[in-house]
Amino acid sequence: MKQTPTKTKKGPKRAATMAMVAARAGVSAMTVSRALKSDGAVSDETRTRILAAVEELGYVLDLSAGALSSKRTGFVAALIPSINNSNFSDTARGITEAIEGQGLQMLLGYTDYDMDKEEQLVRAMLTRRPDGIIVTDGRHTPKARRMLLSAGIPVVETWDLPSDPIDNVVGFSNAEASRALVHRLYQKGYRNIAFIGGASRRDTRGADRRLGYKRAVEELGLPVGRTISFGNPPISMEQGGEAIVHLIAQWPDVDAAVCVSDLSAFGAIMECHRRGWSVPGRIAVAGFGDFEVSRCSWPRITTVAVDCRNIGLEAGRVMLRAIDDVRGGRRPGPETSIVPFEVIEREST
Amino acid sequence: MKQTPTKTKKGPKRAATMAMVAARAGVSAMTVSRALKSDGAVSDETRTRILAAVEELGYVLDLSAGALSSKRTGFVAALIPSINNSNFSDTARGITEAIEGQGLQMLLGYTDYDMDKEEQLVRAMLTRRPDGIIVTDGRHTPKARRMLLSAGIPVVETWDLPSDPIDNVVGFSNAEASRALVHRLYQKGYRNIAFIGGASRRDTRGADRRLGYKRAVEELGLPVGRTISFGNPPISMEQGGEAIVHLIAQWPDVDAAVCVSDLSAFGAIMECHRRGWSVPGRIAVAGFGDFEVSRCSWPRITTVAVDCRNIGLEAGRVMLRAIDDVRGGRRPGPETSIVPFEVIEREST
DNA sequence: CTGTTAGCGCATTCAC
DNA sequence: GTGAATGCGCTAACAG
Numbered sequence: 252m253k254q255t256p257t258k259t260k261k262g263p264k265r266a267a268t269m270a271m272v273a274a275r276a277g278v279s280a281m282t283v284s285r286a287l288k289s290d291g292a293v294s295d296e297t298r299t300r301i302l303a304a305v306e307e308l309g310y311v312l313d314l315s316a317g318a319l320s321s322k323r324t325g326f327v328a329a330l331i332p333s334i335n336n337s338n339f340s341d342t343a344r345g346i347t348e349a350i351e352g353q354g355l356q357m358l359l360g361y362t363d364y365d366m367d368k369e370e371q372l373v374r375a376m377l378t379r380r381p382d383g384i385i386v387t388d389g390r391h392t393p394k395a396r397r398m399l400l401s402a403g404i405p406v407v408e409t410w411d412l413p414s415d416p417i418d419n420v421v422g423f424s425n426a427e428a429s430r431a432l433v434h435r436l437y438q439k440g441y442r443n444i445a446f447i448g449g450a451s452r453r454d455t456r457g458a459d460r461r462l463g464y465k466r467a468v469e470e471l472g473l474p475v476g477r478t479i480s481f482g483n484p485p486i487s488m489e490q491g492g493e494a495i496v497h498l499i500a501q502w503p504d505v506d507a508a509v510c511v512s513d514l515s516a517f518g519a520i521m522e523c524h525r526r527g528w529s530v531p532g533r534i535a536v537a538g539f540g541d542f543e544v545s546r547c548s549w550p551r552i553t554t555v556a557v558d559c560r561n562i563g564l565e566a567g568r569v570m571l572r573a574i575d576d577v578r579g580g581r582r583p584g585p586e587t588s589i590v591p592f593e594v595i596e597r598e599s600t
Numbered sequence: 601m602k603q604t605p606t607k608t609k610k611g612p613k614r615a616a617t618m619a620m621v622a623a624r625a626g627v628s629a630m631t632v633s634r635a636l637k638s639d640g641a642v643s644d645e646t647r648t649r650i651l652a653a654v655e656e657l658g659y660v661l662d663l664s665a666g667a668l669s670s671k672r673t674g675f676v677a678a679l680i681p682s683i684n685n686s687n688f689s690d691t692a693r694g695i696t697e698a699i700e701g702q703g704l705q706m707l708l709g710y711t712d713y714d715m716d717k718e719e720q721l722v723r724a725m726l727t728r729r730p731d732g733i734i735v736t737d738g739r740h741t742p743k744a745r746r747m748l749l750s751a752g753i754p755v756v757e758t759w760d761l762p763s764d765p766i767d768n769v770v771g772f773s774n775a776e777a778s779r780a781l782v783h784r785l786y787q788k789g790y791r792n793i794a795f796i797g798g799a800s801r802r803d804t805r806g807a808d809r810r811l812g813y814k815r816a817v818e819e820l821g822l823p824v825g826r827t828i829s830f831g832n833p834p835i836s837m838e839q840g841g842e843a844i845v846h847l848i849a850q851w852p853d854v855d856a857a858v859c860v861s862d863l864s865a866f867g868a869i870m871e872c873h874r875r876g877w878s879v880p881g882r883i884a885v886a887g888f889g890d891f892e893v894s895r896c897s898w899p900r901i902t903t904v905a906v907d908c909r910n911i912g913l914e915a916g917r918v919m920l921r922a923i924d925d926v927r928g929g930r931r932p933g934p935e936t937s938i939v940p941f942e943v944i945e946r947e948s949t
Numbered sequence: 950c951t952g953t954t955a956g957c958g959c960a961t962t963c964a965c
Numbered sequence: 966g967t968g969a970a971t972g973c974g975c976t977a978a979c980a981g
Contacts, residue, residue: 266752268974279952284976292950309750311726315673316974318664319957334689343683344710356724359708361693375705378663401658403615488896517896524898544893547837547866549873617958628968633960641966665958668973953980958973965968 267308275304287312318380323578327570328358328376328384330369332454336485338512338540338559339387342409345563346385346570353571355382362387364453364484370395377402383570389413389422390455405573405583407566410456412589419573420587421565425456428555428592429463432509432537435594437471441507441535444468445477447486447494447519448511454484457511460539464509477502484511491515492522499534506534507600513538513545516552520599535600550598557592565590616657624653636661667729672927676919677707677725677733679718681803685834687861687889687908688736691758694912695734695919702920704731711736713802713833719744726751732919738762738771739804754922754932756915759805761938768922769936770915774805777904777941778812781858781886784902784943786820790856790884793817794826796835796843796868797860803833806860809888813858826851835860840867845875848883855883856949862887862894865901869948884949899947906941914939 273280278297286293286301293301304310318324329346331339347357358381362369370392376384383404389411391399399406399417406418413420436444446464449457461478468475479494479501486494491510495518498508510516516538523530530536530550538545541556565588576583622629627646635642635650642650653659667673678695680688696706707730711718719741725733732753738760740748748755748766755767762769785793795813798806810827817824828843828850835843840859844867847857859865865887872879879885879899887894890905914937925932 270974280974281953281976282951285951288976294950297950309747311723311747313729313974314727315664315667315729316957317976319668319959320974320976322957322977324664334683334692335686337684337686340683340689347710356707356728358705361696374660377660379705380662380664398658398660488892492896514892517893521896521898543837543863544866547841547870548897549870619958629959630961630969631967634967637960643966646966662958665973666960668975669958669960671960671973951981953978955977955979957976960973961971963968963970965966 267310269310269313272301272304272308272310275308276301323382324380325355326358326379326381327355327567328360328379328381330360330362330372330376330384330386332362332364332387333485334359334361337542338557339410341559342387342563342566345560345565346567347563348560349564349567350571355571355574366390366392366395366453370398373398382574383407385409385566385570387411388455389416389420391417405570405577407569407573409562409566411459412587416585416587418583418585419569420585421562421569421590422588423557423590423592424463425459426463426466428557428594429460429509429539430467431463431592432539432553432555432594433464433467434471435596436507436509436535436537436600437467437473439535439596439600441600443474443477443502443505444507444509445479445498445502445505446509446511447479447481447491447498447515449482449484449486450480451483454511457484457486460511477505481515486511486515488514488518488521491518495519495522495534495536496526499528507531508534508536510536510538513540513542513552513554516554516599517542517544517548520548520550520552531598531600537600541595545597553597553600554595555592556595558590562590616659617662618659621650621653621657621659624657625650672731673729674704675707675728675730676704676916677709677728677730679709679711679721679725679733679735681711681713681736682834683708683710686891687906688759690908691736691912691915694909694914695916696912697909698913698916699920704920704923715739715741715744715802719747722747731923732756734758734915734919736760737804738765738769740766754919754926756918756922758911758915760808761936765934765936767932767934768918769934770911770918770939771937772906772939772941773812774808775812775815777906777943778809778858778888779816780812780941781888781902781904781943782813782816783820784945785856785858785884785886785949786816786822788884788945788949790949792823792826792851792854793856793858794828794847794851794854795858795860796828796830796840796847796864798831798833798835799829800832803860806833806835809860826854830864833860835864837863837867837870840864841871844868844871844883844885848877856880857883857885859885859887862889862891862901862903865903865948866891866893866897869897869899869901880947880949886949890944894946902946902949903944904941905944907939911939 537553545552886902894901
């Protein structure tokens with residue numbers, strides 16, 4: 252009555268291995284390996300027999316074993332601040348699109364806008380021996396930076412233009428983008444422009460946007476210091492609503508608000524509706540990121556558009572080239588790709 | 601002048617291996633392995649020496665090698681329809697929270713609401729030999745189903761209550777939730793209720809919601825067939841706007857619209873604003889999913905709230921138990937966990 | 950076009 | 966508390 256009394260007497264159906272497929276097809280394991288990579292030179296007749304055996308056994312290639320032997324895991328690690336922010340999930344999607352089909356798979360992690368968490372994630376990712384790693388942001392803890400530098404794999408920093416890049420870069424200047432937006436508002440006639448953003452220094456892109464705002468109002472000779480700071484990023488829609496109320500209470504003469512992202516801009520505008528403040532009549536509101544909500548809200552929201560998916564595609568492309576170079580024995584040669592941004596004027600300003 | 605003329609003369613700094621650490625610390629590789637897993641019995645003195653060597657060499661454990669030998673990759677594969685939909689990215693986040701700290705890492709893939717893509721992804725994921733796999737949806741291609749059944753690892757189906765579960769389930773009935781929403785609208789006095797959703801059958805959750813709507817209007821004796829169908833899911837905010845215009849043109853007497861998700865509901869409402877149609881005066885609009893935009897928009901949107909992050913946490917918990925069972929030699933025993941939903945009435949109805 | 954040999958870096962299993 | 970032998974499943978490198 253005992254189940255499986257003797258050893259190796261067909262346990263719970265041990266997963267098929269390449270050797271089993273080989274035995275069944277009457278070839279060597281190596282030939283199976285070649286047949287399955289499709290690039291290998293295998294006769295059609297043999298391949299057919301092998302594929303039949305694969306089918307019968309329900310065999311699935313074990314890349315984790317293959318990785319060990321070929322010293323290529325086929326992983327590209329990608330760290331983004333948040334998976335819930337569609338800007339970054341668009342970038343993740345772009346990365347996926349760029350590398351899938353090249354036999355590479357993304358290993359995704361989220362830092363929660365926290366450099367220490369980024370450091371932990373870099374360590375955790377390196378443990379999987381990715382063929383490359385893509386990070387968001389150009390600032391890192393010293394340890395994280397050291398690990399990235401010494402990992403011996405291509406690195407791509409995105410969404411920023413680091414002053415001292417680790418390796419490759421695909422990004423833009425958040426400060427310049429923000430500055431351009433303020434200038435555009437100035438051209439439209441606004442003369443008292445405020446900024447709404449997160450309080451902490453965690454979100455370095457947010458900090459850069461704030462910096463660009465500051466530069467712009469200074470060089471335009473506008474009133475400075477019109478800044479509302481909120482809690483930890485990401486600053487939410489709801490916080491945007493609270494912020495605009497504070498803003499108007501504190502500086503009733505402000506005629507335009509630049510928000511650190513479209514999400515807070517949207518929250519601000521909806522709160523204005525609730526209070527009967529016309530946008531842009533009572534106050535103009537602009538955002539950053541060109542989220543879907545900005546294109547559909549009423550009024551539609553002026554913003555800085557960045558092609559987030561394209562950042563991912565570019566980062567993926569740069570990564571592929573770098574990985575190829577490494578394989579070809581070439582020294583990669585860091586590449587910097589600057590992606591454009593565009594101020595999109597809509598009804599909210 | 602030649603670089604590295606002799607063989608093995610320190611190439612581009614070969615990555616440190618456990619054996620190197622062992623040599624440097626004057627112990628065996630096995631002891632290093634024990635020291636690094638922290639559960640191992642190693643004397644404090646030895647551990648200190650080993651950790652020093654690790655530091656000096658910048659050694660990072662290679663889990664991909666460890667996986668081969670331990671037959672546990674530490675991966676949990678998770679397939680979601682879209683990374684850009686915050687409902688699902690919340691679930692992914694929940695999964696991550698539940699399994700990280702248990703030494704498990706999520707391998708994320710997106711199906712684009714496409715069963716065939718899901719099948720491809722299942723195959724691709726199995727190639728990495730995950731310790732378990734979590735899928736969204738209870739319907740799959742026959743091949744995908746077969747692969748999941750025969751993979752020999754725990755499976756969790758989420759966001760649905762499959763009639764014939766593969767293994768574990770963490771979900772709720774989309775149809776029942778949608779039905780409850782229509783009943784609530786009926787209680788509020790609405791008597792001509794329409795549905796706005798995607799056209800294709802790809803989004804099975806969307807199809808279930810439509811089904812629940814249909815049942816409800818039938819059992820309530822309301823006019824049937826008030827249905828606007830749009831293109832491929834996910835139906836966007838913009839499509840929601842177009843849909844409500846068509847809806848009102850076709851059935852001017854409709855007094856409430858149930859949308860397949862909050863995103864389309866939001867788009868619909870903003871389009872109403874643009875056209876001067878009062879919401880809910882001219883027409884009430886409800887959504888599904890309790891997205892952030894619904895809590896902040898003006899008016900705030902009535903919706904069905906599901907705790908998406910909790911679905912992920914639950915799925916992760918169930919997965920952990922199942923993996924533990926498998927390791928302990930127990931037969932897991934499928935678990936079904938039904939998560940609650942709640943109709944949240946807000947200003948849009 | 951196909952097979953053989955060797956070994957990737959680690960953890961399991963057993964000694965001691 | 967520590968070490969030695971062994972092999973996980975696959976592929977690189979060569980041979981034929």
